[in-house]
Amino acid sequence: MTPAARLSAAIDLIATIDGQRIPAAKALKEWGTAHRYAGSGDRSAIAGLVWDVLRRRASSAFLMDDDSARARVLGMLRIERGLTTEAIAALCDGGRFAPEPLTDAEHAALSGRTLDAAPPHVAGDYPEWLDGALAEVFGDERVAEAAAMASRAPLDLRVNTLKGKPDKVLASLAHLGARATPWSPLGLRIELGADARNPGVQAEPDFIKGAIEVQDEGSQLAALLSAAKPGEQVIDLCAGAGGKTLALAAMMQGKGRLIATDSDKRQLAPIHERLSRAGVHNCDIRAPKGPADTLSDIHASADLVLVDAPCTGTGTWRRNPDAKWRMRPGALEIRLKDQAEVLARAAALVKPGGRIAYVTCSVLPAENGAQIKAFTAAHPDFAVTPPAEVAATLWDKAEAFLAATRTSSEGLLMTPRKTGTDGFFVSVLRKAAA
Incomplete structure (x- = not known):
């Protein structure tokens, strides 16, 4: 497919997502099934266009003074990809499979309009109802912080020290352009271009043998800040697919007792294979079985309980830009209730002197x-x-890292703008000794 044909497909897909109110991932999958002639490069490029439009949904419409699918795609090319009006016009030449030529109004908007007069939620590309919350944490910097949260995320990997060493794995993945992450001593990063295909790390020997896992650097740092140690009793209370469980296991060096559980046993499905591949042998996976408490045998004896709390995921918007526009206030209220409940549950599991x-x-x-x-x-x-x-x-690097975070008396906050990670909040609470 030509670049112009890919652009036309992206416009059609955005119109489908708008009209049918379906998740972008579903729309892209259905489009790929219906257009099997499109190669993997075409599908990756079209998906990149669609995700970038969702990242810049509000600002692109403002720039064009038009909220149509076509307008938002054109506006995104100007704002996110930095194309000139002439370059955009060249793609929209009205040829076979290409978008129709720019109208006078579109040409004028692309050439003359800016985001200078846009309200914060538009310039920052986030739902207006969240403006108060973002102003509370970021103040006048909320537009810059939100814009960074709308940027394209790199692919981060964590070296599993049970199976590999960072320097050796880094050399092994040099052909993918991997480099060390700024903060995590175990992190590797692969930058992804606008039309980049998935680098296919799951097919790499290092992945197959369990020496690497896909994990954002912020998530790696959150696990490191828990300070799990060999010989401790550690509980991952919201383990899900096991990303942080694996990190904790490596920190414990196979020594001690690690328990992974989750209120939703479906979330735990991938954890068994992941732990096996990573060479973890000291982890007890406990899936819920009826109303009985899966941790009824734990009575204030854990050294550490990790609460990777269910949340709105606002810190991961750059990886899932569709989610921010689908988020509703009611979802936040549900998450707040879930968080309070899981924290209360964790408190009963921690021994005197232990921590959450x-x-x-x-x-x-x-x-x-x-x-x-x-x-x-x-x-x-x-x-x-x-x-x-x-x-x-x-x-x-702790001192420099702390300087890059937003710290408070309750914990620290990482953001894409300041730390180059996803948005993560971490608070370590210690229980008084007996």
């Missing part, structure tokens, strides 16, 4: 600092460990 590591992939204050304030008020035997103290003993 509370983690969200959200930037919203209600899910982060406010939850910690409410928890410590209800559980005065727990106190927040200052972020500087949490990070100080972990690695030599």
Whole structure:
């Protein structure tokens, strides 16, 4: 397919997503099934266009003064991809499979309009109802922070030290353009261009033998900040597919007791194969079986409980831009209730002197600092460990890393703009010794 034909397909797909109100991933899958002539490069390029339009949905429509699918695609080319009006016009020449030529109004908008007069939620590309929450945490920087959250994310990998060493794996993946991540001592990063295909790391020998896992650097750092140690009893209370469970297991070096569980047993389905491939042998996976408590045998004896809390996922918008436009206020209220419940459950599992590591992939204050304030008020035997103290003993980049985060008396917040990671909040709470 020509670049112009790909552009036409993207316009049609955005119209389908709008008209049928379906998730972008589903629309892309259905399009690929119906257009089998399109090669993998075509599908990747079209998907990139669609995701970029969703990243810049509000600002592109504002730039064009038009909220149609075509207008948002054209506006995205100007804002996100930096194409000139002339370059966009060359793609829209009205030829076979190409979009129709630019109208006078489109040409004028692409050449003369800017985002200077756009309100914050438009310039930052986020739902207007979230403006107050983002202003609370970011203030006047919310547009810049939100714009970074709308940017394209790289592919981050974590080296599994049970199976490999960072320097050797880095050399092994040099052909993919891998480089060390800025903060995590175990992280590797592969930058992805606008039309980049999936680099297929699952087919790499290092992945097959369990030496690497796909994991955002922020998620790696959240696990590191929990400071799991060999010989401890550690519980991953919201383990899901096991990303942080695997990181904890490597930190424990196969020594001690690691328990992984989740309220939704369907989320745990991939964890068995992942743990096996990673060479983890000290993890007990506990899936819910009826109303009985899967952790009924744990009575205030855990050294560490990791609460990778269910949340709105606002910190992962750059990986899932479709989600931010589908998010509704009611979803936040449900998550806040879930978070409070899982924190209360964690409190009963921790031994005196033990700790809870509370983690969200959200930037919203209600899910982060406010939850910690409410928890410590209800559980005065727990106190927040200052972020500087949490990070100080972990690695030599701790001071610079802390300077890049937003720290508070409740914890620390990573953001794409400041740390180059997904948005993650981390708070480590220690229970008073007996």
